[in-house]
Amino acid sequence: MNISELTANHAQWLNGAEDRHGIVVSCRARLARNLSALPFAPKATVEDQEQVIEQVLTAAQRGHLMNSASFFRMDALRENERRLLVERHLVSPALAESKGQRGLLFSRDESLSIMINEEDHLRLQAILPGLQAENAWAAVNALDDELGASVAYAHSDKWGFLTACPTNVGTGLRLSILIHLPALVLTEDMERVTRGLTEMAFTVRGFYGEGTHPVGNLFQVSNQFTLGVEEDKIVEKLTAITQQIIECEKDAQDALLKEARAQVEDKVWRAYGLLSHARVLSSQEFMNLLSAVRLGYSLGLLKQLDSAFMNRLMIVTQPSHLQMENGGEIAAEERDIYRAERVRSHFATLASEEGGQS
């Protein structure tokens, strides 16, 4: 696949399946792996990095899951193109920005991917829509089995899979969900929830993971520990905890609607109106309005749209997607105009569908 084709590609994780009242966006399982024969990232030479890429590509070719995957070399891409991959959650900001020989291998529906030469030689990822922790783990586990049969992983009997950073050693598994919690933020309960999650060994972060701030009431919840906890246990715990968070959010949403129905409806419909008609939209404003519309969908106030519609819009209105669609660098102010156009035309399809139905 060519990188310019990516903007129009339908990533499976955005399709809105298993979204639990529009609250859970997606679920991701990531495994950190290293090859035992080569030095880890801090000591790797460019030749070592090339070796890693070559061995991984060969292993992927031999397997069944990634033999028709697309491969990008990071150094062959422009900055904007690398950022586009970050926006699609295919690579981490660290891989996009770091130096050296780095690569990305990903399946056509973007559900399976391998970052090569990030902090570890390999970061295997499975990302699926909604609350599907078990399926995401199964998918990345199958990919891991395939690669592990071809390349020798760094591993110790005592500490399991060895990683560059000691915080990932053991299973190397980081399992996370992307979840929308507007009512818990509004009722100022988010801090308590975060505290509770930390107590139970889960971490809460912003939209793009480590070191990022929450945008549009979207949070990433992931397991903290990788040593001494079995993968299945992590899957089980995260699923159970997510169900609890969903219930808390649902309760808070219902309470809001009960106590201030007119104000909540007004907030939702104003956001809908602004997104349908605004001429200039900053990224921040857009994400906040989309959050209000998503809340409207969760509450059953808006029936003309669904999670897939909102998830896709959320990605194609990111800065690098807008730039790619408009053929190169655009200043931020101009981007806000393009964003508003894009959003308007997306919402216009709803209005015409609605018109067709009535």
Added chain:
Amino acid sequence: MKCEICHKNDATTAYTHIVDDTKKTLLLCASCVPQNEEKEKAVPRPKEDESTQSVPELIKKVKVEFNTAGPSESTENTVCQGCSMTYKQFKKVGRLGCHQCYTSFAPQLERLLKRIHGAEAHCGKDLVEVGTVPSPHKALEQLRSELKDAVDREEFERAAQIRDQIRGIEVDAEGRSLR
């Protein structure tokens, strides 16, 4: 009184834990109380937000806790046989240089890993032996679920590709079992 975590069930247990040397008590329901096996673990789980601290910071803390009065010369200068990284360098960058570092710095890492993860040993997935032919079972299962998704979403071009992939694996597997 509702549970202070899920706010849904009635709180049945007063759960006391220690954060930054002060006792805190939460009223929790049965499903939110951390499970027994965790409470019984000899090693306490790390305190709040430790996973987000940088590794060099954690190393410093471990040193203080274990009462080592300043780094000993010999520990600092331990050199990894595999990549010649010194323990001092690791302390600075927080990343290890190769898989042998785990052997070379084993005593120091043992304490650090206990501190980070609150556990001493791996449990979970084993290493797949190189050269084993992966059973097509998992791959097939994965692809079949992708196929179902594609058909559900009427993405027929994608469905056709996945179907071909599945056929490829099945033909492959048949060939193997005939041999």
